[in-house]
Amino acid sequence: MKIGIVGGTGGMGEGFAMRWCVKHDVIIGSRDSQKAKEAATNYINAARQSYGPNASISGSITGDDNISLAKNSDVLILSIPYESIEDTCSRLASQVRSDCIVVSPIVPMTKTENGFVYIPLEEHGKRTAGEWVADKMAPRSRVISAFHTISEMKLKNVNLNLDADTFVCGDDPQQVTKLGGLASEISGLRPVYLGPLSLTYQAEVLTPMLLNAAKRNKMKNPGVKLI
Numbered sequence: 228m229k230i231g232i233v234g235g236t237g238g239m240g241e242g243f244a245m246r247w248c249v250k251h252d253v254i255i256g257s258r259d260s261q262k263a264k265e266a267a268t269n270y271i272n273a274a275r276q277s278y279g280p281n282a283s284i285s286g287s288i289t290g291d292d293n294i295s296l297a298k299n300s301d302v303l304i305l306s307i308p309y310e311s312i313e314d315t316c317s318r319l320a321s322q323v324r325s326d327c328i329v330v331s332p333i334v335p336m337t338k339t340e341n342g343f344v345y346i347p348l349e350e351h352g353k354r355t356a357g358e359w360v361a362d363k364m365a366p367r368s369r370v371i372s373a374f375h376t377i378s379e380m381k382l383k384n385v386n387l388n389l390d391a392d393t394f395v396c397g398d399d400p401q402q403v404t405k406l407g408g409l410a411s412e413i414s415g416l417r418p419v420y421l422g423p424l425s426l427t428y429q430a431e432v433l434t435p436m437l438l439n440a441a442k443r444n445k446m447k448n449p450g451v452k453l454i
C-alpha cells in the first residue's frame with residue numbers, strides 16, 4: 228500500500244513512517260520537497276537501525292512535496308496542525324485519487340493558564356478537525372479520524388508495544404475496516420470503532436485531557452485503553 232503522510236516531517240509523521248515501512252511504501256510529505264527527502268532518509272536509516280539487521284523491511288520511506296504525494300497515495304494521513312487544515316486541504320482536495328482514504332489524527336488543542344483545552348469547546352464557531360477535513364476533502368465517506376491519543380514518543384519507539392486503543396470514526400464501514408487493518412499493524416494498537424465522523428469530537432477531546440492528567444500526575448506519555 229502507498230501511504231502518504233502530509234506534514235510527515237513532524238513527530239507523528241516520523242512515528243507512522245517507522246511503523247508502517249515494514250510492509251508499506253511510505254511517502255513523507257512537506258511543503259518543501261527537499262526537507263521531505265532528508266527526513267525520509269533519516270527515518271529509513273533509523274528504522275533499519277531500530278529493527279535490527281535480521282528484520283525484513285519490505286516497504287520503503289521516500290519524500291516528496293505534499294501535493295505530489297497526494298496524487299500517488301492509497302491512504303493519506305493529514306499529520307498537520309489544526310490551524311493549517313483550511314489552506315492545506317484546499318491545495319490537496321483536487322489532487323487525491325477517488326479511491327484514496329484520508330485520515331485525520333488532528334487534535335484542535337491549545338494551552339491556557341488552566342491547562343490544555345479542546346478548541347471547539349472553548350472558541351465559539353471553531354469546528355472539530357475531522358468534520359473540517361471532511362468538508363474540504365469530499366466525499367465525506369473517504370474521511371476517517373483516528374490516532375488522536377497516540378503519543379509520538381511511543382510511536383517512534385518501534386520496539387515498544389503500545390498496549391493502547393485508538394478510537395476510530397468514519398461514515399463508510401469499508402474504509403473504517405481498511406484503516407483499522409493498518410492501525411492493527413502497529414504493535415499493541417487496537418482500533419476501536421466509535422461511530423460516524425460526527426462523533427469525532429469524542430476522540431479528539433481525549434488528547435488535552437490526557438496531557439493535563441500526564442502533566443499534573445507526572446505520567447509519561449499515557450494512552451487510552453478500554454478494559
Ligand SMILES: NC(=O)c1ccc[n+]([C@@H]2O[C@H](COP(=O)([O-])OP(=O)(O)OC[C@H]3O[C@@H](n4cnc5c(N)ncnc54)[C@H](OP(=O)(O)O)[C@@H]3O)[C@@H](O)[C@H]2O)c1
Nearest residue numbers: 234236237238239257258306307308311333334375378379
Ligand atoms: N505529537 C503527538 O504526540 C500527537 C499525538 C496525537 C495527535 N497529534 C496530532 O497529529 C498532527 C501532527 O502532529 P505533529 O506533532 O507531528 O505536528 P507538528 O510537528 O506540529 O507539524 C507537523 C508538520 O506539519 C507541517 N506544517 C506546520 N505548519 C504548517 C502549515 N501552516 N501549513 C502546512 N503544513 C504545516 C510541518 O511540515 P513542513 O514544514 O515540512 O511542511 C510540520 O513538520 C497534529 O494535528 C496533532 O494535533 C499529535
